[in-house]
Amino acid sequence: DADVTQTPRNRITKTGKRIMLECSQTKGHDRMYWYRQDPGLGLQLIYYSFDVKDINKGEISDGYSVSRQAQAKFSLSLESAIPNQTALYFCATSQRGTREPQHFGDGTRLSIL
């Protein structure tokens, strides 16, 4: 089983719909991150959480919200999806105080029509 699991893997939906992307991890890490990737733009940070009660905006948080339901779960919501939010979304984890790099899930491909 993957250490960082994202669901769904693929989603097609319509403009204006509410979408939730979920991320769960079995690595026991305290830090979790959401990124989006557009073609040719690398990864951009949406939100990050350093523990259950510490949630912070990243570079491109407008139009998104997050919830850290437990140490192992971090969900990303699009309250009213728009076509320019079509992208590949990645969740990542890391552990404070270690030299381990961020570890990524396999991504959710989201298409908004």
Next chain:
Amino acid sequence: EDKVVQSPLSLVVHEGDTVTLNCSYEVTNFRSLLWYKQEKKAPTFLFMLTSSGIEKKSGRLSSILDKKELFSILNITATQTGDSAVYLCAVEKNYGGSQGNLIFGKGTKLSVKP
């Protein structure tokens, strides 16, 4: 504003060639620089560099960091078709003495032809 710039953005080579990928950065509170390889799915970790001038090596891949000139290079020797991927450079910020966020470059798309 923090930024990470990779060059070239794309590169086509033939098997057996040697390639050098570049990454320059301007990031406050630098902690480390990381290289990832991305094929179809998740970025997979290659190297983490924290000190200048110390080469990290893994098989045919190697990388080095210059903290004075603010850049890093990733070398791949004797390239193979399996090296075809997007190579991402990211700078990790320092947050209270521990890991902070990653600032990514746009990536270099490497295509290796047989």
